[in-house]
Amino acid sequence: MDAKSIPLMGREEEPTIFEQSxxxxxxxxxxxxxxxxxxxxxxxxxxHLADAPAxxxxxxxxxxxxxxxxxxxxxxxxxxxxYPLGSCTMKYNPKLCDDAAGLPGLADVHPAAPESMIQGxxxxxxxxxDALCEVTGMSAxxxxxxxxxxxxxxxxxxxxxxxxxxxxxxxKVIIPDSAHGTNPASxxxxxxxxxxxxxxxxxxxxxxxxxxxxDEDVAGIMxxxxxxxxxxEEDIVEIAAAVHEVGGLLYYDGANLNAILGVVxxxxxxxDIVHMNLHKTFAVPHGGGGPGAGPVAVSPRLAKYLPGPVxxxxxDGSLRWATPERSIGRVHGWHxxxxxxxxxxxxxxxxxxxxxxxxAEAAVLNANWLRHRLRGVYDVPYDRPNMHEFVASTTSLKxxxxxxxxDVAKRLLEEGFHAPTVYFPLIVAEALMIEPTETESxxxxxxxxxxxxxxxxxxxxxxxxxxxxxxxxxxxxxRAARTLIPTFDARR
Amino acid sequence: MLADLGLSSVDELFSVVPEALRLTGAxxxxxxxxxxxxxxxxxxVAGANRRSGPDLVCFAGGGAYDHDVPSVVRxxxxxxxxxxxxxxxxxxVSQGVLQALFEYQxxxxxxxxxxxxxxxxxxxxxACVEAVNLAVAATGRSEVWVSGGVxxxxxxxxxxxxxxxxxxxxxVPLVDGVTRFPSEGAPGAILLQYPNxxxxxxxxxxxxxxxxxxxxxxxxxxxPVAGGLLRSPGSYGADVVVGEGQPFGTPLSFGGPYxxxxxxxxxxxxRLPGRLVxxxxxxxxxxxYVTTLRTREQDIRREKASSNVCTNQTLIAVCCVIQxxxxxxxxxxxxxxxxxxxxxxxxxxLLAVDGVSPVASAPVFREFGVRAPVAGEVIVERMAEEGFxxxxxxxxxxxxxxxxxxxxxxQIDAYVTAFEKVVK
Numbered sequence: 001m002d003a004k005s006i007p008l009m010g011r012e013e014e015p016t017i018f019e020q021s022x023x024x025x026x027x028x029x030x031x032x033x034x035x036x037x038x039x040x041x042x043x044x045x046x047x048h049l050a051d052a053p054a055x056x057x058x059x060x061x062x063x064x065x066x067x068x069x070x071x072x073x074x075x076x077x078x079x080x081x082x083y084p085l086g087s088c089t090m091k092y093n094p095k096l097c098d099d100a101a102g103l104p105g106l107a108d109v110h111p112a113a114p115e116s117m118i119q120g121x122x123x124x125x126x127x128x129x130d131a132l133c134e135v136t137g138m139s140a141x142x143x144x145x146x147x148x149x150x151x152x153x154x155x156x157x158x159x160x161x162x163x164x165x166x167x168x169x170x171x172k173v174i175i176p177d178s179a180h181g182t183n184p185a186s187x188x189x190x191x192x193x194x195x196x197x198x199x200x201x202x203x204x205x206x207x208x209x210x211x212x213x214x215d216e217d218v219a220g221i222m223x224x225x226x227x228x229x230x231x232x233e234e235d236i237v238e239i240a241a242a243v244h245e246v247g248g249l250l251y252y253d254g255a256n257l258n259a260i261l262g263v264v265x266x267x268x269x270x271x272d273i274v275h276m277n278l279h280k281t282f283a284v285p286h287g288g289g290g291p292g293a294g295p296v297a298v299s300p301r302l303a304k305y306l307p308g309p310v311x312x313x314x315x316d317g318s319l320r321w322a323t324p325e326r327s328i329g330r331v332h333g334w335h336x337x338x339x340x341x342x343x344x345x346x347x348x349x350x351x352x353x354x355x356x357x358x359x360a361e362a363a364v365l366n367a368n369w370l371r372h373r374l375r376g377v378y379d380v381p382y383d384r385p386n387m388h389e390f391v392a393s394t395t396s397l398k399x400x401x402x403x404x405x406x407d408v409a410k411r412l413l414e415e416g417f418h419a420p421t422v423y424f425p426l427i428v429a430e431a432l433m434i435e436p437t438e439t440e441s442x443x444x445x446x447x448x449x450x451x452x453x454x455x456x457x458x459x460x461x462x463x464x465x466x467x468x469x470x471x472x473x474x475x476x477x478x479r480a481a482r483t484l485i486p487t488f489d490a491r492r
Numbered sequence: 493m494l495a496d497l498g499l500s501s502v503d504e505l506f507s508v509v510p511e512a513l514r515l516t517g518a519x520x521x522x523x524x525x526x527x528x529x530x531x532x533x534x535x536x537v538a539g540a541n542r543r544s545g546p547d548l549v550c551f552a553g554g555g556a557y558d559h560d561v562p563s564v565v566r567x568x569x570x571x572x573x574x575x576x577x578x579x580x581x582x583x584x585v586s587q588g589v590l591q592a593l594f595e596y597q598x599x600x601x602x603x604x605x606x607x608x609x610x611x612x613x614x615x616x617x618x619a620c621v622e623a624v625n626l627a628v629a630a631t632g633r634s635e636v637w638v639s640g641g642v643x644x645x646x647x648x649x650x651x652x653x654x655x656x657x658x659x660x661x662x663x664v665p666l667v668d669g670v671t672r673f674p675s676e677g678a679p680g681a682i683l684l685q686y687p688n689x690x691x692x693x694x695x696x697x698x699x700x701x702x703x704x705x706x707x708x709x710x711x712x713x714x715x716p717v718a719g720g721l722l723r724s725p726g727s728y729g730a731d732v733v734v735g736e737g738q739p740f741g742t743p744l745s746f747g748g749p750y751x752x753x754x755x756x757x758x759x760x761x762x763r764l765p766g767r768l769v770x771x772x773x774x775x776x777x778x779x780x781y782v783t784t785l786r787t788r789e790q791d792i793r794r795e796k797a798s799s800n801v802c803t804n805q806t807l808i809a810v811c812c813v814i815q816x817x818x819x820x821x822x823x824x825x826x827x828x829x830x831x832x833x834x835x836x837x838x839x840x841x842l843l844a845v846d847g848v849s850p851v852a853s854a855p856v857f858r859e860f861g862v863r864a865p866v867a868g869e870v871i872v873e874r875m876a877e878e879g880f881x882x883x884x885x886x887x888x889x890x891x892x893x894x895x896x897x898x899x900x901x902x903q904i905d906a907y908v909t910a911f912e913k914v915v916k
Contacts, residue, residue, distance in 0.1 A: 092576075096530060112554050117881075123540065191656040329648050332747075467585075488598040
């Protein structure tokens with residue numbers, strides 16, 4: 001790949017669908033049904049009937065397709081180029097998985113159909129659940145949570161149910177200062193109070209400080225390992241023992257699971273509850289912000305609290321739904337993001353146990369190589385062997401010429417790359433959190449490093465003017481918040 | 493690459509992982525398969541399901557509806573620029589997804605009759621949870637009255653999450669298909685579904701009056717398809733409108749991914765869960781879109797957050813906006829009319845069958861409940877042999893039957909004939 005190549009993206013403003021609407025134009029067609037054509041007033045009592053139909057937009061199919069296709073030309077995506085977005089794991093996924101999820105035998109199945117008609121789905125879910133338990137070292141699983149954050153909250157409600165069954169009233173959950181933003185929010189919604197534990201100068205949980213916070217009020221700790229700095233929590237065995245000693249549970253935030261697939265398992269580290277982001281690790285594309293899927297796996301003592309129903313194998317080989325004995329209840333209207341689960345299942349089949357380990361190896365190798373290459377150009381606050389991502393910083397560049405992390409991000413966009421995550425984790429100033437992922441080649445990493453080196457040599461003015469080659473130049477985010485225009489109608 | 497790092501083996505990459513923890517063998521999973529072999533496996537599994545189609549004509553609803561999805565939805569929404577993009581954190585290269593969401597938000601506000609819509613939540617059930625959280629935060633009252641006409645599984649999800657927040661959910665039963673909320677008490681909100689789980693046009697005007705007199709917010713779980721025909725919840729005074737967006741552009745999908753619709757009055761915008769896209773300009777003064785009011789979100793306010801929503805269902809929202817644009821004003825009305833017509837036709841024919849009676853007499857939209865001499869579960873099993881997914885069994889032995897624009901008169905007639913046979 002040419003380092004200076006620019007993805008072809010449109011720079012012409014695209015009018016909204018409402019501005020393209022022409023009254024009376026239409027794209028729809030309905031089948032002939034032969035059903036009597038009663039009028040609206042014969043079908044719905046007058047007091048419920050709308051005076052006029054909701055005004056949507058009226059376009060031909062051709063206009064509709066052209067509009068949304070032009071929108072796609074104003075959109076970066078993994079299929080267009082690399083996305084080194086730390087913590088988000090934007091890797092390329094096999095197209096096979098898209099086809100799997102699109103099969104009519106999976107997609108056209110009603111979720112309330114009786115067990116006898118959904119044996120294929122139940123087998124798929126059971127098999128996926130078993131595979132995910134094996135990967136995480138846990139013994140039972142719910143596939144219902146539709147996203148990672150939903151998985152977090154599910155995990156906390158499981159924690160709560162377990163403590164309550166022990167007759168305990170626990171009030172606090174411990175979270176490292178480098179945690180994902182969703183962790184404290186989930187803790188609040190789980191009915192707990194967040195207690196923050198600081199990181200030490202290695203970028204790891206300060207075990208001494210952790211011990212000071214551990215008491216009989218602690219329900220548990222939420223950790224990701226590797227942590228959000230991309231570093232493996234080397235003291236995890238000691239941490240697990242300390243938390244278990246006060247009767248707390250360990251929750252594993254699986255956002256970074258791709259770094260350890262087939263290498264080490266959360267269950268073996270001492271975790272009791274694990275959520276997985278199937279959209280980060282197991283081939284579910286992000287879809288512009290979803291859908292994802294956030295299954296939660298648990299150790300044996302928590303199995304009976306899982307949301308139900310879960311698929312259960314019968315002695316005769318058939319499967320049925322079963323609700324765990326002390327289930328906390330459903331966390332999704334149906335069975336979770338089933339088609340996303342089908343993608344994950346096909347991804348595990350195509351990789352196999354051996355392939356999953358190679359995923360971790362490539363992810364970690366790529367990230368270490370890039371850190372090594374960039375350490376002389378950018379600050380690397382925790383410059384030690386990392387896992388699948390690492391955090392760099394532009395503190396020196398800012399001091400020398402006023403170039404901020406945000407400027408670097410915008411300059412990268414015009415170099416033809418998506419930007420890394422910026423200003424996260426919060427404990428690093430001017431953070432650039434870089435995750436090349438396992439699917440990018442050495443040539444791509446070299447191009448990315450070359451671009452980042454060029455950007456580091458830029459003047460402040462050059463950096464502040466970016467991006468200039470993108471569909472729009474730098475966007476006024478403050479204005480959007482100050483003068484809120486959340487709909488086309490609010491514009492008037 | 494290893495040499496650049498001064499390493500001699502891949503294993504050395506993991507030297508920071510304590511040796512005692514490292515797996516010594518491979519994961520106990522089968523070895524990787526070739527792509528064609530995986531395709532065969534997936535086909536086998538899919539073949540073990542009975543899918544809705546010519547072999548199993550679908551009359552089941554209950555929150556998941558067998559509507560037609562036009563080719564444009566799959567062909568356009570599933571372009572890889574939409575499928576493989578990430579959350580639009582860098583707006584300069586995310587204008588496609590951002591503008592699609594802006595248009596989705598606009599259509600949703602027009603459909604619901606309230607001013608603000610977010611860029612989607614997970615599904616109808618979790619949208620109800622967020623509506624309750626918003627109402628409790630806005631009113632400072634933790635008691636919420638929930639109509640018995642709200643989807644039973646959605647109520648179950650609400651109960652699960654209330655276990656963490658401590659909200660008190662009070663069930664208000666249906667009487668002949670509609671909810672009569674008490675006139676005394678101090679709830680923070682009252683929630684009903686419109687049309688409700690039994691397909692009935694619930695007493696939304698009565699609920700609005702009750703909410704007003706009690707000082708509670710009115711939360712309405714709204715069927716967007718009904719929006720083609722019925723007055724919008726906003727026109728009744730609803731404060732928050734939620735719903736399940738699956739009927740607009742998403743196949744049955746075995747229950748997911750679906751689409752949580754969420755819209756509310758302007759005054760609640762700072763409590764809005766999830767993402768919001770707003771219009772702004774770039775440095776050259778050109779129109780641009782960006783996710784805005786991010787301080788509401790979990791990623792900045794952290795433990796003060798009233799929602800932990802992070803990912804949403806953007807791709808499904810894109811399917812929804814494309815399907816809505818495909819329908820347009822006239823198609824939306826036509827769709828709703830056709831559902832209501834098929835439902836009336838099927839309901840009248842079924843009620844003419846000996847021993848079949850309605851579950852409720854209130855008017856219905858595209859779904860209705862019946863009681864027969866045989867329990868709903870048994871009817872479903874027997875009707876499967878006749879080539880129909882007969883409906884969704886009700887807890888009291890009844891059966892919930894849904895009719896969409898896909899069902900022809902011929903199919904409905906055949907369904908009624910088979911029904912007559914299996915309930916004898």
